[in-house]
Amino acid sequence: MSAVSVTELLYANAAERADAEAVVHHGERVTWGELVDQVERLARGLAANGIRAGDAVALVLRDDPWYVASFHAVSALGAIVVPVNPAFKQAELEFVFRTGEVRCVIADERSAGVCERIAAALEGPVTVVATSDAHGQSLTIDALVEGPPADRLAPRDPDETFVYQFSSGSTGRPKRVPRTHGQCAAEAALYASLGMTAEDRIFSAIPLFHTWGQGACLLAPAATGATVVILEDPNPFLLQRHRALELLERERATIFPGVPFQFRLLAEAPDGADLSALRLCFSAGTALPRETFEAFGEKYGVLVRQLYGATEAGVIAANMDPDPVATFESVGRPVGEIDVAIVDDDGQMVPAGEVGEVAFSSPALTDGYSNLDDVNRTAFRDGRFFTGDLGRLDAEGRLYIAGRKKLLLEVGGYKVDPIEVEDVLVAHPKVVEAVVVGVPGRADGEETVKAVVVPDDDCDDRELIRFCQERLANYKVPRIVEFRDEIPKSPLGKILRKYLV
């Protein structure tokens, strides 16, 4: 575990490059010196309002310099950052506030009202700080940072809790994932080991509340001194595509952490842009389709590399091959001192090339989920986290992700990989998107294969079933086909299968 806390990394940047840009947003340029000054003031203001070490503070903020300052101020105080999707509706916010045992909420003007209503209904006092007083909010962030410069903040203990992330819950209820200062500083150092430096300008188009955005756009700059260039309100990305290209070009961004959907939309943009400064594009979240990899590379002259991460540990592996054309399907080798093992059902390592469950150890890995001892005993063993993802390592140690272990369906004594069935369905000319799930079958523990399909044209279920029958063993063929307008997805594009069963 790293002996340094993220707060110390922040001070190191202020000492080494006080006048260099730390955050660029909407024409505003915040230097490292200014950022640390804001962090100190905000920490003082929060403390004056009763926030102490160990208190959970939710950030319900769009991506902007206040998000960056709040993230560092809350943690520098020893309080716990609870990043929240600002698009959440009241019930979702309430779930996070309760599960996170939140004592304070920092909310922007669009969310402050609903946060105040929720806070009023929760047991125990919850302080709401708004980024503006546009709606008559009583406590504003401007008031908190007023006054003379604040004192330097003490370094935090590496074992203190830094953040509560929530796992996306693509297969169940979101789990609270606590990570310490030491673990977050270790993740920051992992990004530095990928060759990021103070010269880099990281384009932030992944929400900062997400582990991917938090790691690549908040922790990585803290370790390296890189500048983060924030795309305002990245969703929906189609409406920000023009702005994204303008920013990437004008700000000469060098690193672009994204998701496949974004790279696809940029590759399809009618106009081009000069992205010659861009040296590293990382795609994470879901598998990068070959067409997107090729189209983006052709249009902008930079190849998209796959990166693999988890809410529990941040970045795990990244494809840093000098020429990733032949290996673009790989998420690369484990980063830094991370150790990835591919194991069978008994937890034994399988030979190179064979598919098994991906398990790994990392200095950035959480110690376990909050209040879920049973789950922890299964998921965290022998110093490793068992991801539930299926993958293989090639002879050179590159990792390839092959699907989700937990998704295998039990049908008549056979295991069915839904991805295999989905691949067949999407090959049908009238199918835009397809997700295959298991629904309870006739016998206990038995499942029936169900396909949820977004059709392109008028298309009936018998036609699709016939198509599958021609290409798949009978037990893999969907027995139920449901047509929908869209597939429910998490903010990063992960399919939320629980809503399809």
Next chain:
Amino acid sequence: MAVVVELEQFVIGELTQGSGIETIDPEENLLANGIIDSHGLMELVSFIETRYGVKLADEDLTPENFESLATVGALVSARRTG
């Protein structure tokens, strides 16, 4: 038929099926209120281009232009006459 009415019918008929939405106020915020998501947006753009024979430039695809049925309607009118 007024463009805004056609747009409303398209959004309700094609993009919000199963959600119980029956009418959309022309001024209602489509994105903030979750009426349209990223994929719905792409379908709406393609509907506009096909139905009205206009080509939307990347500069047209902004949050301001797609805020409500009224703003989308104004964009369509501007491109048809432009």
